[in-house]
Each structure stands twice: as structure tokens, then as C-alpha cells.
Amino acid sequence: LELASHCGDVTVTGLAIDSRLVEPGDLFVAIAGQRVDGHDYISSAIARGAVAVVSERPISQDIPHVIASDATAACGHVARLVRAEFSGKVIGITGSAGKTTAKSFLAAICSGAGTTVATEGNQNNELGVPLTLAKLNSAAAFAVVEMGAAQMGDIAYLKSMASPQVVILLNAREAHVERFGSLEAIVAAKGEILDNLSEHDTAILNADEPELAAWRARAQPAQVLTFGRSSAADIRLVSSQDRGFDGSVMNVEMCGT
Template sequence: MTAIALQALAEATGGKLVGESVPLQSLVVDSRQVETGDLFAAICGQHLDGHDFAPQAMARGAAALLTERKLDGVLPQLVVADVTRASGRFGYLKRQAFAGDIVAITGSAGKTTTKNLIAAALEPEGAVHATLGNQNNELGVPMTLAGLTSSHRFGVIEMGAGRPGDIAYLCELARPNVAVCLNASAAHLAYYDSIDAIAATKGEIFQSLGELGVAIMNADQQWLPHWREQAGRARQVTFGLSEAADYRAVQILHKGIKGTEFLFEGPAVSVPVKLKLAGDQHVMNALAAIAVAVELGVAPETAVEGLETVLPIAGRGTLSRRPAGGQVVDDSYNANPAAVKAAIDVLARESGYRLLLLGPMLELGAASDALHREVGRYASEAGIDQLIAVGSEAAPAAEMFGHEALHFADQASLQAGFPALPEEHTIWVKGSRGARLEQTVAWLLAPREESSC
């Protein structure tokens, strides 16, 4: 593993080194996860102060502490003005020491799944270090970069953008040589003036690429011309359903919730693809992954074999049978209007009774009511049999859906008043992370006596 000297981090941050310089292996913010040689970053959170856990971190083998105030009785430590920003510099130093390729991914929807697809497509060519979960912010990206070692051939880094400038900052740290922009849509609108502003922020991912870099962008999005400008002199590659796309999908065949098939057409090649992921959105994600892998030297057939192994993960489309009949799709991890509509499209193709259980789509600002109404209308027009909305923000979706809709103030009242359903039914659970609808998913899947209508 490539170590970074504490003294080098002190010089990069302007912090005060207390004690001797030591080699640092990785970056950890949870004292329970510390391993020998790690740098423990004492983050001050809303509920906990990492400084209080410094002794535990050292006892577990931390090589040094990164703090915002000098702590007595624990050495060595680097005292800085901002632990989060200093963590970023540590990630940057690890990136500088890494000789492999760095792939950065952003988009309003699909980042985590595409990260998993890219990692699977690249794995046959060499070891991949990828973002854990969705640690894609100003702390998660440095933590991912900190895990890069000389044994890795590729780093695959997911990047989120809650506010303008976020992607530009993360790219300063990661310095990708391949950058992917999946899409732009109404997400985090509370912090942006418009979807155009979101698209511009997503396009920041291309601006750090040099002329030897590769910019991979969605050919079907209206912001393609602007993204091309942001990519500048980098090699520009497109994916999508458009005939003009460099990496294209044709003959798409939907296999219900269990998957999607299509024919991939690329430069002088056609390869059939059988995804274990449902919906057109995952066709696009798979195309982006194939484009990355092929541009980095993986044979198209080999890349496809890799991504065909990828399964849905918890909170992002996992399918489970209910004990008394019916099935539940757990898509509860996050939601924005585009992602909800994609879920509705898949649900609408299912046989049997189809229920959309929708929690709030958060951080939509002044457009929240209108966007919830829009997805309610979309679900009704798609033929969904019933919509259940949970939380005050989601109420407009139920209102627009019509008489078959129900609205509950919270999950407790939902569970108390949950309706009887036909024996063969599909419940698709979708909501923003803050809604914590995984609790209702667990309730739906728990064994108990139920009646059906």
C-alpha cells in the first residue's frame, strides 16, 4: 500500500504537526473501523464529535489523528482549521501517488449502479477500487481515494453534487482521466436556480480533463452541446439510444422486474447484453459502463460478461417475495422525479396488481408540490392500480393520482391502515433517503397474518 507521510500532509494543509511524522495508509472517520496505520479524521458532526473518540481510534491502531484542536495525551496529531478539507488533501496526495486510471461518475440518477457496472466491466483487466456504497461527497471521495494502492489498476469514483461547484472540487482531488456524466434532472433543486444549473454542475466533471482524457456523455440529453464545450479538448464519446451515439442500444427487450436485454452496438462491434437490472435507465447505465471499459482497453465481449453479473443492491431495486403472497421491490434508498418515473415504467409492465408506495422526494425547493403532482399524474396515466403516499411532501402525488390513492402522514399510520391487496401484487417502494422507507420495506416483508381482497 502506498503510504503518505504525516509531514507531507502537514505541508499540504498548512496544519500544525504535533509529534513525529509517521506513514499513513488510509483515512477513517469511524473509530470502530480503524485499522493499523490509518489516519483518523476527527469530524465534528451534528450529533457526535470525532475528537471524543480519538483515544479509541489510537487504541485500535491509528497511526495519527487529524484534528481541529490539540488533544492531550494522544500523539501524533495534525491540527488543521478544517478536518473535512484536510481530508480532501489527503485523498489528493493518495491520488497523486496512484499510477492507474481514475474514472469519475456523476449524474442526477444512476451513479451508484453505474459505478458497480463499471467496476464489474473493468475487473477482468485488473483490480478495481471503487466507491463504497454511495460515499460520493466532499468526505466520501477522499476516503475512497485514500484506499487506492499499488495493487489497483483502476479507481472508480462516484461523485455527487448537492450544490454548484461540488463536482469541480471533487475533480480537483480525484484528477480523473475518464469522466462520465449520466444525466441531469430535477434533484437537489432547493440548491439550484434551475435544471440547467444542475446540468452545468454535472458537466464540471469534464473540465479537469486534459487532451489525453476521455469525456463520456449521454447523447440523448439536451445539454449535450454544453457538455461538449465543458469537455474542451478531451476525447469525447457518447452513449444512448440516438443513432448518433458512439455506444448505442437497439432491440431493447424488457423482462419485467428481473432484467432487460438489448443489443449493444459500438465502433465496429455488436454484442447482445442480458442485464439482471430492470428498465431503460439501466440500459443507459450499462452503455456508459461499456463505453468506459472499451475506452480503457477492455474487449467489448469481456466488458459485457462482467456487467451481466451485476445484481440490484439493497434499497436500489431488490425484489423479495412477501410471506403471504405478492412481492416487494425495495427501491427506497433515494428518489427524484426522473428516477420515480423510471420505476413507474418498470412497475407498469408487471402483471397483477401494481402499487406504488411513494415517500417524499426531498430537496426540490419551491417546485416540490408541482413535481410530486407530476409523478402522481404519470403513475395514473401509466396504469398503476394504486398509489400510497407517505409524508406531507408526497401528498400532492396522491391528490393528482385520483380516487385510488391513499395518503398517510407517517409510516406508523401507513402500517396501521395498510389496505388489503389481491394475492398477486407488486409493491414498489420509492422515496428519498431521509424518508427512511426501508423501515416499511422490512414491515412489508415480515411474517404475519394478512387478508387479501
């Protein structure tokens, strides 16, 4: 990162990569995409209240400005800085199917216990996760961060940003197998969320998945909790009844009770 322009101390209160979504106090990161170049919208971002800019080339606007060789990586750097100041609980969730729905349910549950920041929609990639983490503040007690993968290493990268104390691995399916080459590669990629956990962390795993034993071993030395229909699951779904627009009724056993 190269400081290209400095105009005194600047207080940044948010992160934006879309000029249309900039709010006063935001840091605007100009990303050159395949179809749209964020550098073309720097003036629009400033007009909407951006107080600083990160770009990949010099700009003409008179505003605190940092040049980065990789603006996407710069977003990740900002996210790490914000996460390092957050003292609440961060929950990371991944899987081939159901992660957005599970994230939404989990965020709703956590909201009952304290202010919760959660991934919006399915913004679960190298840009979406920084946008989520940038919303962390001292008022929040929880963060629920969805993590997706398009290739090996993606989950590891996102997890390194979010530093979750609780990780949830739902499943591994052959979705997007063309990107990974095999189901085994998908299993390995999703399992990256279990790497480098400590004995103070918790991994929540699907007891109905054939990879359970391997994932449990990979999660060590973290505490492991399991869920599913299996009789061996710590949190076991005994029965469920779909009531249409009235929701569902579920009978759940927790730790044998």
C-alpha cells in the same frame, strides 16, 4: 496544517473518519459534525489501531497529531497526495440519476481487467471521495469514483481531488432542484466534471440528453464518446429485454458495428 506532535516516522496505510471503522495503520481525522464530534472518539480510534490523528483542536493523547483549521479540507489534502502517487486509470462519474448503479456496473467490468478501487455505496461527497482515494495503492489498476453535488462547485472540488482521466456524465434532472434553484443550474453543476480536461482525457456523454452539444463543447479538447438510444450515439442501445431475476439481455452497437 500545524504539526502539533511528532514521534518519529509514521507509516499510514489508510484513512478513517469513523472510529468504529478504524483499521490498524489508519490516519484518523476527527470531524466535528452537527450531531457527532469525532474529537470525542479519538481514544477509541487509537485503541483500534490509528497511528496518527488530524483534529481541529489540541488533543491530550500521546500520538503523532496534526491540527487543521478544517478537518474536512484536510481529508481532501490527504486524498490529493495519495492520488498523485497513483499511476492507474481513474474514472469519475456523475449525474442526477443512476450514478451509483452505473458506478457499480463499471467497477465490476473494470475488475475483470485488473484490481479496482470503487466508491462504496453512495459515498460521493467531500468526505466519501477522500475515503475512496485513500484506498489507492500500487496493486490497483483502476479507480471508479462517484461524485455528487449539493451545490455549485462541489463537482469541481471533487474532480480536483480525483484528477480522473475518464469522466462520465450520465444526465441532469430536477432532483434536488431546491438546492440549486433551477434545472439550468443543475446542468451547469454537473458539467463541472468536464472542465479542465486535456486532449489525453476522455469524456463519455449521454447522447439522449438535450445538453449534449453544450457538454461536448465544454469537454474540449478531450476525446468525446457518446452512449444512448440515439442513432448518432457511438455506443447505441438497440434493444433490451428484462428477464427479471435472470437479468437483462441487451443488443448494443458500438461505433456503427
